[in-house]
Amino acid sequence: MAWFSLVSLVVAGVLALATWHLSTGYMLDQRERSAIRQAKGNARLVTQVLERGSAGLDELLTGLVAEVESAVLLVDQGDLIVGGNSVDPTRLPTAFLDMVRNGRPAHQRTVLNGIPVQAVGLPLPAKAATYVEVSPMREMDRTFRFLSWLLIGGTLVSGLAGAVLGRWAATHSLRPLRQVTDAAAEAARGDLSVRLPATGDPDLIPLAAAFNDTAERLQQRVARDTRFAGDVSHELRSPLTTMLNAMSVLHRRSAELPAGTRQAVELLNTDLRRFRRMVDDLLEISRGDQDQDYSTFELVDLAGLVQATGPTLPESVLDIEARPWVLADRRRLERVVANLLDNAGRHGGGLVRLGVLTREDRARIEVDDAGPGVPEEAREHIFERFARGSPARREATDSGAGLGLALVTQHVRRHHGHAWVEARPGGGARFVVELPEVTD
Incomplete structure (x- = not known):
């Protein structure tokens, strides 16, 4: 232009x-x-x-x-x-x-x-x-x-017309590339079903075909990996349940065991429970990746759901500024809130505030913790699967598998929302979940 x-x-x-x-x-x-x-x-x-x-x-x-x-x-x-x-x-x-x-x-x-x-x-x-x-x-x-003003005006009008023509030409010529950029951004956000529409531009036909083929292969591979993770997790549940039952028997009789054996039983019990939690999370993620059924969505009072998910929280922690309604899967949304509360307790030094509010026709859940906060360069990384933070900041009693926040992102994206973390005023981290509010 x-x-x-x-x-x-x-x-x-x-x-x-x-x-x-x-x-x-x-x-x-x-x-x-x-x-x-x-x-x-x-x-x-x-x-x-x-x-x-x-x-x-x-x-x-x-x-x-x-x-x-x-x-x-x-x-x-x-x-x-x-x-x-x-x-x-x-x-x-x-x-x-x-x-x-x-x-x-x-x-x-x-x-x-x-x-x-x-x-x-x-x-x-x-x-x-x-x-x-x-x-x-x-x-x-x-x-x-008069002639000088006429020529000056004509020159300026010509420059403006050139800018308009340049803008039109740039918009027209870059529209296919903008479509490619938007499609690539959608794929980067996790929507692997995005495809480029057919185009009559001979220069863009190979690009569109290559992009669609890449996206198709990537979607198939992710689907295979998801099915594999789901199948493995499902097959692990039976032997894991057997081991947990056997461990509960040993744990009840741990007082009869020698000190060294008792300590080994405690360590094994902790790892087995962590293993059970990881298997359950993997099953949840694999189901979410494959599930395209929205029949379970209903109108949900977001403030009521948050209060029901944390019934033992003190009144000083709850900050209900509004009572927005959202179209959501209640079970998944409860899991989102539970995982955020669990993350604040395990990694954030304890919950400071659990807020429900609205911003520009968007319902928001805000979870503030008392921890050291999340470095800016790690704020995207912590929502990835199996992301557990640096070993130096991880507590010795941490039994998480790094899937809790990944589940939060997956469930929120399924509700056409967005989840992120930012710095809390006064220190600590603030995890935010934003969902479309139902206003009619």
């Missing part, structure tokens, strides 16, 4: 300058020729009067001034005879007057009393006199001003 505008402005400017110089030069040349012809004719009349003895000279000069709306200066035997009231010819440049007095014809454009004029000086050698005629150029000056 900038180049279109610049080129259009330069071309229009060059054409305007050329038009200005050609038109003004032509008009000035024609006016100069006309003034010289008129002055020569008037000079012959003055010569004829002088040859008759100057009788009627004043009347002639007055008539000449009235006829051509000019001023005249006649120098006869050293006497100055001036006619006309518009300009004072005696104030003409000295060099111009000296040239005429020396017997050489001269013409010059100048300004007298703020009025542009055309001065023509002719020597009258037969009578040892000098005739000077000054013609105002007001109309031509107004014409030049």
Whole structure:
């Protein structure tokens, strides 16, 4: 757009300058020729009067001034005879007057009393006199001003038209690439079903085909991985349940075991429960990746759901600013809130605030913790699967598998919402879930 505008402005400017110089030069040349012809004719009349003895000279000069709306200066035997009231010819440049007095014809454009004029000086050698005629150029000056404003306006309009044309051309030519960018952004956000529409542009057909093929292969691979994770998790549940039952028996009789064996049983019990939690989360994720059924969605009072999910929370922690309604799967939304509360307790130093509010027709859940906060460079990473933070900041009692926040992101995206983490005013982290609010 900038180049279109610049080129259009330069071309229009060059054409305007050329038009200005050609038109003004032509008009000035024609006016100069006309003034010289008129002055020569008037000079012959003055010569004829002088040859008759100057009788009627004043009347002639007055008539000449009235006829051509000019001023005249006649120098006869050293006497100055001036006619006309518009300009004072005696104030003409000295060099111009000296040239005429020396017997050489001269013409010059100048300004007298703020009025542009055309001065023509002719020597009258037969009578040892000098005739000077000054013609105002007001109309031509107004014409030049009008022409200059017209050309300037045309140049600016041409530049604006070039910008508009450039914007249209850029928009039209970049629309396919913008579609590719939008599709790639959707795929990066997890929507692998996005495809580029068919296009008639032969340059973009290979690109669209390659993108759609890549997205199709990636979607199939993710689907296979998801099915594999779901199948493995499902197959692990039975032996894991058996091991947990056996471990519960050992745990109840741990007092009868030697100290070393008892410690090993405790460690094994902790890892088995962590393993059970990871298997349940993997099953939940795999079901969510494959589930496209929205029949379980219903109108949900978000504030009521949050209060029901955390019934043991003190009133000082709850901050219910509004009671928005959302269209949601109640079970999944309860899991979102539960995972955020669990994350605040395990990794955030404890829950500080659980808020429900609205912002511009969007319902929001805000979970504030008392931890050290999340570094800006890690705020996207912590929502990835199996992301558990740095080992230095991880507590020894942490039994999580790094899938809780990944489940939050998956469930919120299924509700056409968005989840992120930001810094809490006063320190700590604030996890935000934003969902479309039902206002009708």
